[in-house]
Amino acid sequence: MTEAHESLPRFAPYEKGRFQLTLGIKEIPVADWIDVDGHYAEHMAEKKRLLDARHGEVFDGLPGSLPAQRECLEAVLAHMSAHRPDLVAVEGGEIRTAWDGARLLRSAFEAAPLDLAGRLVQEDLCLMQPSDEGHRLIAASLCFPARWRLADKLGRPMSAIHDPVPGFNDKLNRPVERFFGGIAEGQLYMRLNWSVIDDPTLFQATGHGRRERDPSITPQNVSERLHIRIERQTFRRLSGTGVLVFGIKTIVDPIAVVANRPGLAAAMLGSLRTMPSDMQGYKSMAPFVDPLETWLSQAAETDSRP
Incomplete structure (x- = not known):
């Protein structure tokens, strides 16, 4: 599931060395909407397994969301046809997926076009519709949730979706809605x-808020036991329906990717030490925060001398 330890992590959002509850948003080219990495086939196989075996947990849409689902599917097909035709090919009413050689009939997904879109890209796809209460989740293909359940969030506005996140509604909800x-x-x-x-499991529907210490995790085994989970989140407006596509690309690396990079280890340590305890608890990092800090301190002191 992970890149070789010798490769630098592709993303290091902790690199500033201080935790801040901010938007941290930047504009990127539309060509970079969908991110493809070396785990594409593996992730797509896991998505297919979940969508086939646990469909009700990872896909749903409100009545009335079909126009936005259709528009999102067309956007995904147009993007993949233009930028990754080696992975997804549109052939009339069929879509060929190169990772498994399958041919998917568009007609089989008329009642759930977003389901088909989610089977073509590593990103989870969430559709957010403007409303008087703010942007509201109206449909999602959510195979890799970071400890939240689609059934608990569908139909709810941003403020309610993020209510469990410490400080979100006080500091970020209004800026997020203005940005959206x-x-x-x-x-x-x-x-x-x-x-x-x-x-490191990609599908994690539960687990937020764990605080009890885990004595089995020690500074000596942190590099084997812990992982960095990063979400590359994207935001794109659909022109026809006005619905916002919130894409979530999940990347999981072993914590060992920073073991021989003292600068990154020090930055993560600084971010961890400035992270409020309620946020550590929300992220379920409290059970191992002490051994993690010890391990990062040691990694931060490592240099490249032989």
Whole structure:
């Protein structure tokens, strides 16, 4: 599931060395909307397994969301046809997926076009519709949740979805809604979210808020037991329906990717030490925060001398 330890992590959102609850959004080219990495086939196989075996947990849409689902599917097909035709090919009413050689009939997904879109890209796809209460989740293909359940969030506005996140509604809800409302057709934005986890599984519907210490995790085994989970989040407005596509690309690396990079280890240590305890608890990092800090301190002191 992970890149070789010798390769630098592709993203390091902790690199500033201080935790801040901010949007951290930047505009990127539309061509960079969908991110493809070396785990594409593996992730797509896991998505297919989940969508086939646990469909009700990882896909749902409100009545009335079909126009936005259709528009999102067309956007995904247009993007993959233009930028990754080696992975997804549209052949009339069929879509060929190169990773498994399958041919998917578009007609089989008329009642759930977003389901088909989710089977073509590594990103989870969430559709957010403007409303008087703010942007509301109206449909999602969510195979790799970071400890939240689609059934608990569908139909709810941003403020309710993020109510469990410490400080979100006080500090970020209004800026997020202003940002969402200002995204125009043809614009694409990205931000990164991160945490350290003790389970590399991609599908995690539960587990937020763990605080009890785990004595089995020690400074000596942190490099084997812990992982960095990063979400590459993207935001794109659909021109026809006005619905916002919130894409979530999940990347899981072993914590060992920073073991021989003292600068990154020091930055993560600084971010961890400035992270409020309630946020550590929300992210379920509290059970191992002490051994993690010790391990990062040691890694930060490592240099490249023989």
